[in-house]
């Protein structure tokens with residue numbers, strides 16, 4: 001009992017992580033939480049958890065009793081050890097030698113059937129498990145994401161074994177009752193003052209054993225198979241859009257429900273267009289004469305040719321919006337816009353003639369090299385877009 005004696009030296013309020021003026025309800029909540037966490041049934045072969053469980057149980061047993069709590073508040077642990085006023089009480093000797101009946105009451109109250117000492121037969125674990133979800137990354141061309149596309153994908157996943165239909169047993173051989181636990185799925189162990197139910201290690205708590213496993217799946221109940229699935233990519237999907245196909249994931253063990261298939265869309269970049277939500281952006285180089293004198297430029301959008309009227313005196317960076325020439329809204333009517341930003345290109349390789357012409361032009365122009373007020377350029381862009 002020496003380990004337990006050490007544990008009892010911890011402050012009961014600290015053990016339950018409550019304040020000294022915690023109400024009965026707060027105590028109960030705190031205790032319930034801890035006891036659930038450290039309950040031996042949930043922590044098999046974990047002595048540390050068992051100690052935690054014991055100390056929180058002890059703390060709760062004292063603090064939930066008004067008389068004992070008052071004594072503890074006044075005298076601390078001494079209240080329950082050899083020399084204290086309450087000597088001879090259930091905690092006499094400092095160890096947790098309290099009578100199991102009291103504990104049973106607490107547990108019966110808190111856990112109902114879960115408590116191993118209260119309710120007789122333990123609960124059986126079901127072999128049946130839901131299958132895992134399966135993820136498939138599907139890479140799309142930029143246009144496929146914009147306009148939608150039907151694509152076939154091949155998914156490798158675990159399917160219910162056709163031979164045993166998910167029972168795991170060979171044809172005509174049913175599972176037998178577990179010889180270790182007699183079909184209860186649990187085994188009881190006496191641990192100090194309380195009895196602990198542990199999941200039967202032989203049958204994993206299911207209460208049955210498969211002695212003649214299916215030859216095809218070796219008792220696993222599932223086999224890997226490839227499936228071709230037609231994926232309907234709707235128009236307007238984006239990078240990382242997920243499409244869920246319920247029940248198209250991994251089959252569950254022992255014919256449990258299947259998981260889901262998530263097709264995660266990856267979109268390749270486009271050579272010219274960049275997406276911003278449902279708007280498309282592109283940069284269009286224009287020459288200085290085009291920007292100065294104005295022009296009309298044909299551009300190839302994702303759905304057909306369009307022309308842009310560049311007015312006289314267009315500044316570099318000006319944006320032109322082509323309404324409804326962007327990406328269709330996903331699952332909605334309408335489309336985003338295409339925004340074309342023009343960039344005036346400064347000629348860098350010029351003939352002598354061009355150089356002379358530009359020099360002549362320069363001589364006719366008044367130049368103002370004073371810096372722009374900050375933000376002016378952005379304002380200009382706003383006005384024009």
Ligand SMILES: [Zn+2]
Nearest residue numbers: 161164214217
């Ligand atoms: Zn099988």
Ligand SMILES: [Zn+2]
Nearest residue numbers: 178181200203
């Ligand atoms: Zn068993």
